[in-house]
Amino acid sequence: MPHTEAQTAAATNFPGKKPLIISGPCSAETEEQLLATCTQLAATGRVDMLRAGIWKPRTKPGMFEGIGTKGLPWLQKARQLTGLPTTVEVATPKHVEDALAFEVDVLWIGARTTVNPFSVQALADALRGVQVPVFIKNPVHPDLELWLGAVERLAKAGVQNIGLIHRGFASYGNTEYRNAPMWHLPIEMRRRLPDLPLICDPSHICGNRTGLAAVAQQSIDLGFDGLMLESHIDPDNAWSDAKQQVTPQRLAELLDGLIWRQETTDQQEFLTVLAQLREQINQLDDEILHLLGRRMQVAESIGRYKKENDITILQTSRWNEILERGIRKGDQLGLTADFIRKYFDAVHLESINRQNSVMNK
8 A cells, every 4th residue: 555755754753743733624524614624724823633524433324424535535635735634534444545545644543443343453454564643542431451452453563653532431321521531541541551642532522612621621731642623614504513513713712722731840949849749649648558458457357247247248328327427528628529439439349358258268
């Protein structure tokens, strides 16, 4: 498969800039719509890479599933007009072949594809020997192993420039987000893969325009390397995901309102104070772990006492009492009820495991 000089340059410099800003319409609808959106985005001077949905995996049949391959020449023309590199989502080997034939600079694998190892492997095989950068979105559901597995499959196929996109996770029931951000999961991915660029997709996390700035700012505060935001010249009449797209002008305003933070500084006063505060954290963590160890020793003693008296491990009324007491106390200390529940759930599970070991000796 041929490989253009532009694609080689994109691979060499990937991601090329921090913060990296990627924008464009959710879907390429017409040549006029795509070119107008892309030229207006380029004119803002805030965008580094253009995106457009060419093939759209949809939940139900009958929904707009993308214009297909005929939209790729439009994207190629947008690249020629603006000088900006382009990126599209691919879900099949044929998508890869067509995208590269029309000189798409960077590819990304969508959430619905990441969740399927067979599909990811098929894409990895199609990319073998082709040094085009590839972003991987998190799987639809909160499963880090699937996300990591996708990275490993591409790496084993020889893809050298891999990035991550956090677009949130599907969760049952109504929430304030279309896809819950679950920030601890991309943070864990960053911990495991610190050298991979990680960008945030606030459009798919929010599912609306109103929350974009807040989610974008939170990702910046967490040290993400960039943003992917959807933009359309006429968002209200977009053929897909109309509610989460903004005009190029509004996008520029949103980006200008963000506070871009740096990962560190060489100012000695800051570094000294930070080191002192972190040492306090270390000491407090040691104390917490010591107390947790003592708590588990007491739990084991309770387990032995229950065993001697043929009493069940789980005492629902006692567990409710502990949880309610913890939430009340936590509220007085400025701790949220959600945090207290998660903390006590973990502690309770470990206590049950300890007592279960005692019961079955």
